[in-house]
Amino acid sequence: MKRSRFTEEQIIGVLKEQEAGLKVSDLCRKHGISDATFYKWKTRYGGLEVSEAKRLKALEDENSRLKRLLADAMLDNAALKEIVGKKVVTPVAKRQAVRHIQEALALSERRACALVGLARRVARYVSTRSDDAALRQRLRDLACQRRRFGYRRLGCLLAREGFSPNHKELFRLYQEEGLKVRHRGGRKRALGTRAPVTIPQEPGQRWSLDFVSDALICGRRFRILAVIDDFSRKNLALVADTSLSGGRVARELTALVERYGKPLMIVSDNGTEFTSHAILKWADEMKIEWHYIAPGKPQQDGFVESFNGRLRDECLNETLFTSLSHARQVLADWREDYNTVRPHSQLDGRTPDQVARQVSRGHAPETLAIPSTPSHKRTGSLLLSGYKKGGTSFDGLID
Incomplete structure (x- = not known):
């Protein structure tokens, strides 16, 4: 007998009839039920009213519904655990995940697609594209023979053999087969000397170079070539332009050599302008030793890096440049102030121009000069070493 034949109200009515005195056999015959x-x-x-029976039925239904929800959630978790650790992003990967869930847990296609997030139409899709097995094999063979050829050159070779894939199909197969040409390492850069840099003992012995970048108010970028003397900290040049090639740097250095004399050494980083053929040729012709700092070690060029920080903090960050000519004028004024007015903490508050004037070639600066003392008078001699006079080095005793 189906349960839906009698409702809770009807069942309680039958029980009420029995309580009223009707025999069970007669009651069963009347309603067509068994004892x-x-x-x-x-x-x-037994003993329940209609309202209580309805409440009991509602509780039973709710309990059944919650059990079904719990069972469904547990089944969904089990299905998701089946594909955990797999990258399910592309339609092909999602299609494979749906099939795996259906086979492992016997779920319906609708439910498996809902869990993976795939439309059933996509899950049923069957590709009509050919596998291109012959084209793939020939592409692999040619790539092995021509290891530095990209997909365009390989496409030209395939076209000569009668294959006619378009560039999009060819690139797709090229990517799927993993035939991408490996990029070689960076170009070989000039290393220069790697010997430890000696501390300059007088002006003009060593210069340092570096670039600083900034922008006009219109957004156009420009660069600044900064050249300083490492001993006096004097800023020899601030060249601003939108493009500064190696040849331009060489011409600016030639002008500085004509004005200040030739340094013994120039220090810079490994930027493309400083390692260009123009700079290497210029340094060889001028017989100037060019020292490149180690890559990624700006602290080895600390003099110019410190200067760059002062330039940016005191000038570039304080000014809005309207044009390149405006930037050049502001930089020229700031350079004049830096060299002649601004006190330098590493020079005991003096300016770079004062140090450059006070220190002549072959003599130590005033702060390094050793005054005459009674002990010196007793010994009658003072050892000097490491200085140059008239272009020649001397070590000796001064009585």
């Missing part, structure tokens, strides 16, 4: 069914109803609904 077992009657006593089962009595065990379950």
